[in-house]
Amino acid sequence: MAGFLIKRFLQAIFVVIVVTLIVAFAIRLTGDPALMLTQGAGSVTEADLVRIREALGLNQPFLVQYFGFIKGLFTLDFGRSFLGGTKVSTLLAAALPATLLLAFSSLIVSIAISIPLGIKAATSRGKWADQAIRILSLVGLSFPNFWLALMLVLLFAITLKWLPPSGMNGFESFIMPAVTMGIILTATNVRLVRTAMLETLNSQYIMVARAKGLSENVVLYKHALRNCAIPLITYFGLQFGGLLGGIVVVERVFNWPGLGTLAFDAVGARDYPVLQAVITVLSLMIIGVNLLVDIAYGLVDPRIRTE
Amino acid sequence: MTDTASAPLLAVDNLSVAFGPSRVVENLSFSVRAGRTLAIVGESGSGKSVTSLSVMRLADMMGGQFPTGQVLFESRQGRIDLTTATQKTMRGIRGKEIAMIFQEPMTSLNPVFTIGDQIAEVLILHEGMSKQAALAEARRLLDMVRLPDAADLLGRYPHQLSGGMRQRVMIAMALACRPKLLIADEPTTALDVTIQAQILTIIRELQTELGMAVIFITHDMGVVAEMADDVVVMWKGRKVEEGPVADIFARPQHPYTQTLLAAVPKLGSMTGEAYPKRLPLTVMDGDTPRLVGGEHVQDTARYGLPPVLSVRDLVTRFNIKKGIFGGVTHRVHAVEKVSFDIHPGETLALVGESGSGKSTIGRTIQQLQKETSGTILFDGRPVSSMNGTERQKLRQEIQYIFQDPFASLDPRKTVGFSIAEPIRTHALINGSKPIQKRVDELLERVGLTSAHASRYPHEFSGGQRQRVCIARALASNPKLIIADEALSALDVSIQAQILNLFMELQEQQGLSYLFISHDMAVVEKMSHRVAVLYLGQVVEIGTRQQIFETPAHPYTQRLLSAVPVADPARARNRTMLEGEIPSPIRRVGDEPAIFKRTEIAPGHFVASAA
Numbered sequence A: 001m002a003g004f005l006i007k008r009f010l011q012a013i014f015v016v017i018v019v020t021l022i023v024a025f026a027i028r029l030t031g032d033p034a035l036m037l038t039q040g041a042g043s044v045t046e047a048d049l050v051r052i053r054e055a056l057g058l059n060q061p062f063l064v065q066y067f068g069f070i071k072g073l074f075t076l077d078f079g080r081s082f083l084g085g086t087k088v089s090t091l092l093a094a095a096l097p098a099t100l101l102l103a104f105s106s107l108i109v110s111i112a113i114s115i116p117l118g119i120k121a122a123t124s125r126g127k128w129a130d131q132a133i134r135i136l137s138l139v140g141l142s143f144p145n146f147w148l149a150l151m152l153v154l155l156f157a158i159t160l161k162w163l164p165p166s167g168m169n170g171f172e173s174f175i176m177p178a179v180t181m182g183i184i185l186t187a188t189n190v191r192l193v194r195t196a197m198l199e200t201l202n203s204q205y206i207m208v209a210r211a212k213g214l215s216e217n218v219v220l221y222k223h224a225l226r227n228c229a230i231p232l233i234t235y236f237g238l239q240f241g242g243l244l245g246g247i248v249v250v251e252r253v254f255n256w257p258g259l260g261t262l263a264f265d266a267v268g269a270r271d272y273p274v275l276q277a278v279i280t281v282l283s284l285m286i287i288g289v290n291l292l293v294d295i296a297y298g299l300v301d302p303r304i305r306t307e
Numbered sequence B: 001m002t003d004t005a006s007a008p009l010l011a012v013d014n015l016s017v018a019f020g021p022s023r024v025v026e027n028l029s030f031s032v033r034a035g036r037t038l039a040i041v042g043e044s045g046s047g048k049s050v051t052s053l054s055v056m057r058l059a060d061m062m063g064g065q066f067p068t069g070q071v072l073f074e075s076r077q078g079r080i081d082l083t084t085a086t087q088k089t090m091r092g093i094r095g096k097e098i099a100m101i102f103q104e105p106m107t108s109l110n111p112v113f114t115i116g117d118q119i120a121e122v123l124i125l126h127e128g129m130s131k132q133a134a135l136a137e138a139r140r141l142l143d144m145v146r147l148p149d150a151a152d153l154l155g156r157y158p159h160q161l162s163g164g165m166r167q168r169v170m171i172a173m174a175l176a177c178r179p180k181l182l183i184a185d186e187p188t189t190a191l192d193v194t195i196q197a198q199i200l201t202i203i204r205e206l207q208t209e210l211g212m213a214v215i216f217i218t219h220d221m222g223v224v225a226e227m228a229d230d231v232v233v234m235w236k237g238r239k240v241e242e243g244p245v246a247d248i249f250a251r252p253q254h255p256y257t258q259t260l261l262a263a264v265p266k267l268g269s270m271t272g273e274a275y276p277k278r279l280p281l282t283v284m285d286g287d288t289p290r291l292v293g294g295e296h297v298q299d300t301a302r303y304g305l306p307p308v309l310s311v312r313d314l315v316t317r318f319n320i321k322k323g324i325f326g327g328v329t330h331r332v333h334a335v336e337k338v339s340f341d342i343h344p345g346e347t348l349a350l351v352g353e354s355g356s357g358k359s360t361i362g363r364t365i366q367q368l369q370k371e372t373s374g375t376i377l378f379d380g381r382p383v384s385s386m387n388g389t390e391r392q393k394l395r396q397e398i399q400y401i402f403q404d405p406f407a408s409l410d411p412r413k414t415v416g417f418s419i420a421e422p423i424r425t426h427a428l429i430n431g432s433k434p435i436q437k438r439v440d441e442l443l444e445r446v447g448l449t450s451a452h453a454s455r456y457p458h459e460f461s462g463g464q465r466q467r468v469c470i471a472r473a474l475a476s477n478p479k480l481i482i483a484d485e486a487l488s489a490l491d492v493s494i495q496a497q498i499l500n501l502f503m504e505l506q507e508q509q510g511l512s513y514l515f516i517s518h519d520m521a522v523v524e525k526m527s528h529r530v531a532v533l534y535l536g537q538v539v540e541i542g543t544r545q546q547i548f549e550t551p552a553h554p555y556t557q558r559l560l561s562a563v564p565v566a567d568p569a570r571a572r573n574r575t576m577l578e579g580e581i582p583s584p585i586r587r588v589g590d591e592p593a594i595f596k597r598t599e600i601a602p603g604h605f606v607a608s609a610a
Helices: A002-027 A033-037 A046-056 A064-074 A088-123 A128-142 A145-159 A170-201 A204-212 A216-254 A259-269 A274-300 B048-055 B087-093 B115-127 B131-144 B163-174 B192-210 B220-229 B243-251 B255-263 B360-364 B386-397 B415-425 B434-443 B452-453 B462-475 B492-509 B520-526 B542-550 B554-562
Strands: B010-017 B022-032 B037-041 B070-075 B078-081 B098-101 B181-185 B212-216 B228-235 B238-244 B281-285 B288-292 B307-320 B330-342 B346-350 B375-380 B398-401 B480-484 B512-517 B529-534 B537-542 B585-587 B595-602 B605-608
Touching: A002 A064, A033 A259, A033 B163, A033 B480, A064 A274, A064 B037, A064 B307, A088 A128, A088 A170, A088 A216, A088 A259, A088 A274, A145 A170, A204 A216, A204 B098, A204 B115, A204 B434, A216 A259, A216 A274, A259 A274, A274 B360, A274 B415, B010 B048, B010 B307, B022 B037, B022 B048, B022 B212, B022 B228, B022 B238, B037 B048, B037 B220, B048 B212, B070 B087, B078 B346, B115 B131, B115 B163, B115 B434, B131 B163, B131 B360, B163 B192, B181 B192, B192 B220, B212 B220, B220 B243, B228 B243, B238 B243, B238 B255, B255 B281, B255 B288, B281 B492, B281 B537, B307 B360, B307 B595, B330 B360, B330 B512, B330 B529, B346 B520, B360 B480, B375 B462, B415 B434, B415 B452, B415 B462, B415 B585, B434 B462, B452 B554, B462 B492, B492 B512, B492 B520, B492 B554, B512 B520, B520 B542, B529 B542, B537 B554, B537 B595
Parallel strands: B037 B212, B037 B228, B098 B181, B181 B212, B346 B512, B346 B529, B398 B480, B480 B512
Antiparallel strands: B010 B022, B010 B070, B070 B078, B228 B238, B281 B288, B307 B330, B307 B375, B330 B585, B529 B537, B537 B605, B595 B605
């Protein structure tokens, strides 16, 4: 296990270097932040622009800027935002919990709903319960997340006035973004659980478990579910990456003060330090989740653990 | 004798089982008494497995219904009809009063729970034991099925055990609550013969010890002869015959039983014959058996000609990566210094158990697997130094037939396409008309018709699919066919037909066969010479007569004595078989000892310890 973790850690370092290099390089292709900052400011001389670039450290060679950023990673000092000069670490500290809260709770709620529904669909294959669950999941899959978010706002915030349309302000403001994320995740997860379960239920050891006289619930939730776990965990892990991508859009619609909103604004303003930091944090999170997935494999499946 | 002893424990009366509109079992009746063994015999599709699942009411989960009949069982609560019992009642009976062992030991145990947990689960459920007490009992049960290191096994997972060990765990689990009735559905079919012999012995001994009734479901007449007191023969969902085992074998009444018994290859039936022999087949023609074909002595081997295939000191090893940094720490020594020749028109059989390397030899000859060292000469040319064109030619002249005909045909292509593919690949014939003609000809050659060419693999039965695979192999005009367990997945009556087809083709086209099999009785019928493999080495090689009539190596003798013989009158006489087949995996640097072979008769080589 120790060897495995060391190997994974080395891989993670490599991934972070590649991701940050690409991000730092690509963002500098998008244009000059000095021009962006002085837009609409009337008479701006070339000397003013040079001064701004010097102040922001943009006159230095790319690699110097990049290594400065990497060095900052170790001290959690990501520099200051080009806009307003707030410390990037302060911005992150505010946005990260908001995003994590939204992401994990929608993932967990979705897993909690999709497992029993998926199992129900698998055990009543071809019957009405299965059909209903499959149709509902297809409907859920067909919604684009931004559209669903807008419809929810239209219905619950504007027409019915039950929920606040945006912002993060108590439990009520949390409902709509979480439901939006949750519906789309659940729709895919139900299908995945159903397929994995159908395959497992055909196994000989399920027949053996029934021949022992075990009740259906023990057969399904003890013997079958644990065997479905590998494909499910794999998918839930992969989904986490997609979830973080989707969250940018949903956060934007609901004006949720998370990493997504932060990244969105930073892109618009060519705010290099903020964008670099957000993307680095996101990639670290994805790497971390994948590591957890690998460890989970070993926990649920002895064939991997004892190899 | 008391009344309960004479009343049947289980009485199936006029039972029909239906899945949707189709009836799989019709009006079946039989009964079993305590302490007796009833064998239900039949080929695939006879309804024998559905019968056992229906008694357990597990057929319900697959959509089975019982339009007629009843299954009366003497339970603790008195006599009940299992077909009308609730699933709740059934859960109290399953595992407690009626237990079941299934065919596939490799997939019968849940891979994510320990052996101990899986056995203890039944005891906790039915006997209300504490986890601690259940594990202690589980350990006793593992001792009972003679598994060594029972205490250590409790904490292990199924994948760490061999097939034979897993089947013993299954038996321990089934017998945990001392059931009155044990249903064993093909419990030894997937196992090697020496392991099969051990499992059969254990089942028989525990039956006597516990006074259980056993329903033994099998297609293997040899196993029936060894195990059963009474026999029910099923055919197409109906019982066609029943009676005491000796009567069924000595005086089969129903034509189907007669056909079935005639098709069973019996070990020792060829004693005194120098050559393999094609015997007439009994086939069912509607409801009456009919003899087809005549007797042909298969003296096709041309020993005067140079060998088609010469294998010298072949070694094939696989690396298994086990170190943290991907270093090789262990190797599978699949094939170690194997040498043999195959002459034109000759069948050489490679026999051995799992891990003996017999399939790896076949794959190495076809170059599906690279040899580690040694030479393979095909038609006098070394295979390893062949260029691209020669290799292509090699792939044409050596054909492979696999065990599973369904898996080896593309399900989305017509069989005509599959047969034509080698003709096109090797550009043997040009133009679609002549190719079409050749495909039709090949289909007729293997006993199908040209109308079959436009059908898909799923429209055929297992035997027909294997015929398609043979037609595909013949399509490229091969000199050598490697048949890897090509008959193992087929029912005996089909097996006999394909066997005759192989021999007929050999006679007509002078084909050579490398016949890889674990089935000694089939090998005896079919081959000119036999090589016995053990842990990647040839321990004995000689003519069929030498190997079967005067086996000299202890392993060959063990292998032969383990084969169940389809004759209940023959005394069970076998050297006591113990232990597992050792593993061919060795640590790097730990080289196996190479056996020296001595010639004890002309052409008969036997290994002695190095």
